[in-house]
Amino acid sequence: MxxxxxxxxxxxxxxxxxxxxxxxxxxxxxxxxxxxxxxxxxxxxxxxxxxxxxxxxxxxxxxxxxxxxxxxxxxxxxxxxxxxxxxxxxxxxxxxxxxxxxxxxxxxVGSGVLGSAVSMDKVMTKQVLASAGIPQVAWRLAVRREWSTDQDGVRARAAELGFPLFVKPANLGSSVGISKVHGPEELDAALDLAFSLDRRVILEAMTASRPRELEVGVLGNDAPIASPVGELRFASEFYDYETKYTEGRAEVHIPAPIPEDVARRVRELALTAFRALDCAGLARVDFFYLEESGELVLNEVNTMPGFTQTSMYPKLFEAAGLGYSELVTRLVELALEER
Ligand SMILES: Nc1ncnc2c1ncn2[C@@H]1O[C@H](COP(=O)(O)OP(=O)(O)O)[C@@H](O)[C@H]1O
Ligand SMILES: [Mg+2]
Incomplete structure (x- = not known):
């Protein structure tokens, strides 16, 4: 039937x-x-x-x-x-x-309440992944009330991370409300913007240099598999909203031209993160790779990544031999599977 x-x-x-x-x-x-x-x-x-x-x-x-x-x-x-x-x-x-x-x-289809909620919030994600030993950038949390009652306290917290830094609403996506703050003079506007969109804001140290951006797909429930690794390349200063959604602004490379052992680490870390966050079904896990030092840091986990025919997640599994139709069929099967 x-x-x-x-x-x-x-x-x-x-x-x-x-x-x-x-x-x-x-x-x-x-x-x-x-x-x-x-x-x-x-x-x-x-x-x-x-x-x-x-x-x-x-x-x-x-x-x-x-x-x-x-x-x-x-x-x-x-x-x-x-x-x-x-x-x-x-x-x-x-x-x-x-x-x-x-x-x-x-x-x-996809993660349950716990995995979805924790993965959506950038601060909760970082806390859980830190306890799983996953490398990440340094970060601080600030809540809206602090920004209205103790601005100097929030500014001092940001300064601990050094400039440039990133200011992000904790619970959005698509780079909405995210600013790269080059110096103290840009900080207040970035915080005003982020707090206009979310009660919780994360301040993040920038990676030591401009990172390469790697993404990997995870598929499965309690025995998940990882896809080949993909890379995004673009000319803008960071992967902002315009770059994400304007045709032709970003290039996708699958598989990413990176050393074999880096790809292996990306896949292992993605699977560890998927399990630590109690994800299910699917997730796209995004990394920053610092080529000079070989350092790899996990940036974020998306429990319902973009899913058009040309989106990264389906493309990654297509490269592994799983076509788009087979992939969505598999996702429904995973939803029906007894966990
Ligand atoms: N700590 C960071 N160091 C360097 N670049 C960053 C950092 N945080 C974010 N970026 C840049 O900003 C982009 C969007 O940030 P991200 O946290 O992925 O937001 P979203 O959840 O909206 O996709 C990243 O893809 C990257 O280009
Ligand atoms: Mg992102």
């Missing part, structure tokens, strides 16, 4: 459009003889759209307003064999939707 799949896309985060693009690809790729797929687009206001509006949202790349509140919809999610929450960022990739689906008793 065909499996009934509910494909969730869009959502309330800044990555709404990216999610709808990914969903279009996944919808086209899930084999029709095995799966009966119902897409549901979630508007930027968080409403779940009916079928005709969802079709339009997938075509236009943005979900119109309207639709039902999520709580009205949970009951109607019953009867599906699995949900594919192809949502990026807050209110989708951060354990919220995963909690809802867990309560509803429906299997779903």
């Amino acid at each position: 065909k499996k009934r799949i509910l494909l969730l896309a869009g959502g309330q985060s800044g990555e709404h459009e990216v999610s709808l693009m990914s969903a279009r690809s996944v919808l086209a790729a899930l084999p029709r003889d095995q799966f009966d797929v119902t897409p549901v687009a979630i508007s930027k206001q968080g409403r779940w759209l009916p079928p005709t509006d969802t079709r339009q949202a997938l075509e236009n790349g943005v979900a119109a307003t309207g639709g039902d509140l999520v709580l009205h919809r949970v009951a109607s999610a019953e009867g599906y064999d699995a949900v594919f929450p192809l949502l990026h960022g807050p209110m989708g990739e951060d354990g919220t939707v995963q909690g809802l689906l867990t309560l509803a008793g429906i299997p779903f």
Whole structure:
């Protein structure tokens, strides 16, 4: 019998459009003889759209307003064999939707509440990975209340890391709200921006020099495998929003032209991180590689990476011989697997 799949896309985060693009690809790729797929687009206001509006949202790349509140919809999610929450960022990739689906008793693709929530928050990720012995840059946490009551304290904390440093909202993605701060005179504006988007902000030391950026895919539940390693190259100062989403600004190299032992370390560290964070299904793990010293630091873990036909994650597994259709089929199988 065909499996009934509910494909969730869009959502309330800044990555709404990216999610709808990914969903279009996944919808086209899930084999029709095995799966009966119902897409549901979630508007930027968080409403779940009916079928005709969802079709339009997938075509236009943005979900119109309207639709039902999520709580009205949970009951109607019953009867599906699995949900594919192809949502990026807050209110989708951060354990919220995963909690809802867990309560509803429906299997779903990807990490559960714990793995999703911890991996979404850059500070929590760093704390867990530090305890797993994974190399990372030096960092500090600041919360919004401190920035409104003790600015000098926050500035001093930043100064401990030295300049340049990165200021990031702890729970966003797509480089939204991230600044590279070259000196103390740029710090306040960067903190104002980050705190306008999140209650928690991470200050990060910059790597010793400009890093090479390596990414690796992980696939599986409790016996995960790692893909070949890929590399991103771009001309901009760092991998910012514009570089990520403007056609032709970044080049992807698979496999990354790096020594064999570096690739092996990347894959091992990615698998260790996946386990430490209690991830499931899939994750893309991103690294900085300092060629001169051979140093490798883990930057972040994405539990629902971009998933268009040309996105890094599917490309990495394609290089390992697993085509896009087979990959999405495998992800649904992993969701249905007894853990
Ligand atoms: N500590 C750092 N040292 C050097 N470059 C960094 C550092 N942190 C971030 N960057 C640059 O900023 C980009 C975005 O940061 P990242 O933490 O990956 O944010 P996002 O979760 O939005 O993708 C990275 O891909 C890299 O180019
Ligand atoms: Mg990133």
